[in-house]
Amino acid sequence: MRTQHRRTVAGGLALIFFLPLLAAAAGPGLAPPPDPQANASPVKPKVRTEPLNPGPSSIKERAGIVVFLAWMWLSIAVLLYVLRLKKREADRVTSLHPSASPSPSRGGPPPSHGL
Amino acid sequence: MNKLAAWFEERLGLSAIVRFGTHKEVPRSRHTVWSYTGSAILVFFAVQVATGILLAFYYRPTLEAANASVERIMTEITLGWVVRSVHSWSATFMIITVFVHLVSIALTKAYRKPRELTWMTGVFLLAVTLFFGFTGYLLPWDEVSLAATKVGTDLPKGIPVVGPWATRLLRGGDDVTGDTLSRFFILHVSVLPLVLLALLAVHVYLIQKLGMSVPLKAELRGEKVPSYPFWPDFVIREGSVWLVLLGVLVTAAVLFAPSLGPPADLMAPAPPGIRPEWYFLFLFQTLKLFPATVLTVPGETIALVHIALGALALFLLPFIDNRPERGKGKVVTAAFVAFLAYAVAMSVWSLLS
Numbered sequence: 514m515r516t517q518h519r520r521t522v523a524g525g526l527a528l529i530f531f532l533p534l535l536a537a538a539a540g541p542g543l544a545p546p547p548d549p550q551a552n553a554s555p556v557k558p559k560v561r562t563e564p565l566n567p568g569p570s571s572i573k574e575r576a577g578i579v580v581f582l583a584w585m586w587l588s589i590a591v592l593l594y595v596l597r598l599k600k601r602e603a604d605r606v607t608s609l610h611p612s613a614s615p616s617p618s619r620g621g622p623p624p625s626h627g628l
Numbered sequence: 629m630n631k632l633a634a635w636f637e638e639r640l641g642l643s644a645i646v647r648f649g650t651h652k653e654v655p656r657s658r659h660t661v662w663s664y665t666g667s668a669i670l671v672f673f674a675v676q677v678a679t680g681i682l683l684a685f686y687y688r689p690t691l692e693a694a695n696a697s698v699e700r701i702m703t704e705i706t707l708g709w710v711v712r713s714v715h716s717w718s719a720t721f722m723i724i725t726v727f728v729h730l731v732s733i734a735l736t737k738a739y740r741k742p743r744e745l746t747w748m749t750g751v752f753l754l755a756v757t758l759f760f761g762f763t764g765y766l767l768p769w770d771e772v773s774l775a776a777t778k779v780g781t782d783l784p785k786g787i788p789v790v791g792p793w794a795t796r797l798l799r800g801g802d803d804v805t806g807d808t809l810s811r812f813f814i815l816h817v818s819v820l821p822l823v824l825l826a827l828l829a830v831h832v833y834l835i836q837k838l839g840m841s842v843p844l845k846a847e848l849r850g851e852k853v854p855s856y857p858f859w860p861d862f863v864i865r866e867g868s869v870w871l872v873l874l875g876v877l878v879t880a881a882v883l884f885a886p887s888l889g890p891p892a893d894l895m896a897p898a899p900p901g902i903r904p905e906w907y908f909l910f911l912f913q914t915l916k917l918f919p920a921t922v923l924t925v926p927g928e929t930i931a932l933v934h935i936a937l938g939a940l941a942l943f944l945l946p947f948i949d950n951r952p953e954r955g956k957g958k959v960v961t962a963a964f965v966a967f968l969a970y971a972v973a974m975s976v977w978s979l980l981s
Contacts, residue, residue, distance in 0.1 A: 567703075567709035567886075567887065582878075589871050593868055593872070
């Protein structure tokens with residue numbers, strides 16, 4: 514019951530942290546409104562002679578990138594903490610029920626598990 | 629909710645997979661950390677597929693439109709530059725993890741009997757991964773990618789008998805043209821993914837069938853090696869590694885997005901400072917070191933024969949090192965380490981020159 518509750522909490526946390534990312538990916542961002550002219554002729558008459566450097570151009574966009582990275586690493590830190598708890602719990606369960614876990618590996622050619 | 633789960637369970641029998649994961653054992657030793665590199669490769673490959681599909685929505689593999697379509701992805705499509713950057717960086721990360729995985733397997737001698745086929749499919753996977761990088765490099769169709777592809781596709785010419793034919797096959801003609809571009813695009817998005825998936829299926833099947841290897845010393849002594857269940861113990865640990873790697877990938881992609889050079893001109897001379905991608909640098913430098921001719925034999929041919937023999941030795945390593953516990957095994961390890969040192973030194977030399 515407690516484990517179920519923890520799972521729900523962990524799932525909720527993950528959803529909250531990744532919701533903005535999912536929204537950005539699923540939203541109109543990657544599929545902008547169709548522009549018939551752009552689709553019909555992506556070739557531009559002018560020839561570029563300098564390398565094109567991508568990325569944010571304004572200070573506002575650069576600040577947005579920094580905020581995004583900070584938010585992402587914070588989310589990762591939280592998720593790593595949740596996974597650490599899960600790992601401890603899994604290890605505890607394995608040590609409490611050694612019969613449920615597989616027998617220790619022996620030297621020599623391993624047994625065939627099959628799929 | 630339970631009824632829905634039961635409905636799916638009745639039809640798909642997914643609990644069998646969970647049971648399999650719970651009963652699958654993973655040896656727990658100081659070498660276990662290297663096994664995370666295997667799943668990391670899969671994660672990066674998944675990222676490659678996802679971002680590759682998004683890029684393919686807008687990319688046009690023609691002489692006139694290739695560079696312009698990449699420019700459009702980078703400038704007009706929302707988040708397009710991020711998607712392209714993640715695709716590019718995940719390719720680099722995937723190749724790094726493939727190299728680390730291969731080196732860890734070689735140094736721990738995990739290729740020993742009965743895992744020879746697992747190693748051999750792994751070497752094939754390395755070759756396919758490098759070919760992925762080679763074909764993908766041309767797709768932006770800028771000055772540098774065109775010149776590098778000309779050099780790269782010219783190399784097989786040095787192979788006796790089949791060389792010129794191989795070059796024509798790669799290029800779709802005598803020179804790098806629009807046909808080469810469409811050929812590389814089809815290889816990159818269709819043929820190579822299928823080949824990679826097929827090899828991956830065999831590789832993963834062999835790992836499941838034979839299990840993960842235990843340290844050589846423990847095997848020789850017949851010692852028991854502690855283990856834990858694949859699910860959930862091992863998967864949770866792997867998940868933590870994936871999270872960190874994905875974080876590093878996104879950070880690198882956002883902060884160091886690759887630029888796009890001016891459109892390639894088939895009639896223009898090669899720009900100065902042409903270099904292949906970092907993972908081909910040691911081969912590039914090796915080729916540069918060979919003299920034009922050695923006793924009337926072209927130096928390029930001799931270099932290519934040496935490279936082919938080296939690749940064959942790598943492929944057949946489990947059979948060359950068939951007594952890893954003896955002195956021969958130590959000699960093979962020393963030779964492998966020497967080769968690694970050579971590759972790193974040549975790459976650094978090429979970068980600095």
